[in-house]
Amino acid sequence: MPLIRLHANDSVLIAKRPLSLGEHVEAWGVKVKAQVPAGHKIALRAIAAGERILKYNIEIGVATRDIAAGEHVHGHNLALADFYHDPAFGVDVKPVAMLPVSEQARFMGYVRPDGRVGTRNFIGIFSSVNCSATVIHKIAAYFTPERLKPYPNIDGVVAFAQTTGCGMASPSPHFDLLRRTIAGYVRHPNLAGALIVGLGCERNQVADLVASQALRSSVLMQTLVMQEVGGTRATIEAGIAAVERMLSSANDVKRESVSASHLSIGLECGGSDGFSGITCNPALGAAMDILVRHGGTAILSETPEIHGVEHMLTRRAVTPEVGQKLLDKLAWWTAYTRGTNVQFNGVVGHGNQQGGLANIFEKSLGSAMKAGSTPLQAFYEYAEPITHKGFVFMDSPGYDPVAVTGQIASGANLICFTTGRGSMFGSRPAPTIKLASNTEMFTRLEEDMDINCGRILDGEASVQEMGQLIFEDLLKHASGEPTKSELLDLGDHEFVPWHLGVVS
Numbered sequence: 001m002p003l004i005r006l007h008a009n010d011s012v013l014i015a016k017r018p019l020s021l022g023e024h025v026e027a028w029g030v031k032v033k034a035q036v037p038a039g040h041k042i043a044l045r046a047i048a049a050g051e052r053i054l055k056y057n058i059e060i061g062v063a064t065r066d067i068a069a070g071e072h073v074h075g076h077n078l079a080l081a082d083f084y085h086d087p088a089f090g091v092d093v094k095p096v097a098m099l100p101v102s103e104q105a106r107f108m109g110y111v112r113p114d115g116r117v118g119t120r121n122f123i124g125i126f127s128s129v130n131c132s133a134t135v136i137h138k139i140a141a142y143f144t145p146e147r148l149k150p151y152p153n154i155d156g157v158v159a160f161a162q163t164t165g166c167g168m169a170s171p172s173p174h175f176d177l178l179r180r181t182i183a184g185y186v187r188h189p190n191l192a193g194a195l196i197v198g199l200g201c202e203r204n205q206v207a208d209l210v211a212s213q214a215l216r217s218s219v220l221m222q223t224l225v226m227q228e229v230g231g232t233r234a235t236i237e238a239g240i241a242a243v244e245r246m247l248s249s250a251n252d253v254k255r256e257s258v259s260a261s262h263l264s265i266g267l268e269c270g271g272s273d274g275f276s277g278i279t280c281n282p283a284l285g286a287a288m289d290i291l292v293r294h295g296g297t298a299i300l301s302e303t304p305e306i307h308g309v310e311h312m313l314t315r316r317a318v319t320p321e322v323g324q325k326l327l328d329k330l331a332w333w334t335a336y337t338r339g340t341n342v343q344f345n346g347v348v349g350h351g352n353q354q355g356g357l358a359n360i361f362e363k364s365l366g367s368a369m370k371a372g373s374t375p376l377q378a379f380y381e382y383a384e385p386i387t388h389k390g391f392v393f394m395d396s397p398g399y400d401p402v403a404v405t406g407q408i409a410s411g412a413n414l415i416c417f418t419t420g421r422g423s424m425f426g427s428r429p430a431p432t433i434k435l436a437s438n439t440e441m442f443t444r445l446e447e448d449m450d451i452n453c454g455r456i457l458d459g460e461a462s463v464q465e466m467g468q469l470i471f472e473d474l475l476k477h478a479s480g481e482p483t484k485s486e487l488l489d490l491g492d493h494e495f496v497p498w499h500l501g502v503v504s
Helices: 130-142 173-186 206-212 232-251 280-293 320-336 350-354 360-371 400-410 439-444 463-478
Strands: 012-015 041-043 052-055 058-063 106-111 122-127 156-160 191-198 221-225 256-259 264-269 297-300 376-380 390-394 414-419 432-436
Touching: 012 052, 058 360, 106 463, 122 130, 122 173, 122 232, 130 156, 130 191, 130 232, 173 191, 173 206, 173 400, 191 206, 191 232, 206 221, 221 232, 264 280, 264 360, 264 400, 280 297, 280 360, 280 390, 280 414, 280 432, 280 463, 297 360, 320 376, 390 400, 400 414, 414 463, 432 439, 432 463
Parallel strands: 122 156, 122 191, 191 221, 264 297, 264 414, 297 390, 376 390, 414 432
Antiparallel strands: 012 041, 052 058, 106 256
């Protein structure tokens, strides 16, 4: 069957493969009236100008002209329109059949002194300001695999450089957000130790950063200031010495069996296509439903990418206050992006459009599915420490590295990243697992893809079966099995804190 109908009320069909002009699809009684790429939509029936177009029984826009049955439906004849959806706070909240501790799945993790559990064991080096970025990379580069061989329990020494820390207003929301993000990484359960390096004259002073975030100095949390140490070369040498003092203690930590309730998964999508909302996103949602039953945490973000379908989440909010926080943040985004040509206002990326997604509503429809069906327990600001279990939402932009940086700063110890066009993203210290929406892309980019959710489209697995396979893979990667992005040594340059507001 070359065409899929996702809901009985839908006015469009999705092409499973490229369709040719004049091709007749007998099962639907439709004659195709254009060359239609895989993942794109055609009209199931005649659609009148101004009529709402439904996909998954959700409005994704209105027809800008009369559309005949079999016509290609995309940005040329489909426009955004404001649709009101009753937020109906909590009406879809259903109790979760939680598993008792004795029945929860387990993985091999690193238990930290505060009880949190890491899936990796890195030492991180941080720049308080861009002026110390090169120095921290030089320090990290010294610790080659050969030099770390005596420390088999350490996954690596990683530099987390960033581009601000000065030339910015302070105090300000942006300044606070930067400090909160850095501190979230310093405290991350996937780090055994941390070194913060500053220049000395920047606005983001190292001592103030440490004090404001209640970070505690120790052998495993140290700081250096270049202007005080004696310059570039002296700071590199001092930084190497500081990390060397951490190695033995960091290596003493060994993996042990722990409950899957300690997993905190950041949910991300990038390079989405018309199949993402049919295969990888709902399959990841099914996996998150399983994780929540086992006591774990699923973190949905990218606030602009629930625009138009926010009612799907507010209806699952455990309280009206949680749902209202989400709506208030969307109102903030409306003001923040007013007058700009960004996807929140309708224009999705080039790859999304080529993959069959006409606008932000259609993209959001798939994006929200990553969160599964359990109750929305809480709403968090960007990089705010997440303490709730179950499904939560963290505010972030839709830009992948920025969103994932916030999720990791909030405590995510693994990232699940769905993609249709083929993202090459990787992250540290929390590794990224990439889920492909279709078999063709998975095969072409297999070196970068971990899981082929295109098996759903191919009829080889159901969404629920794929969800179970994803959950089992999460346990393996949490226990130390390298992801594809780790095998490619990605993640050194994907620490990208959100640049909020005016930079001056």
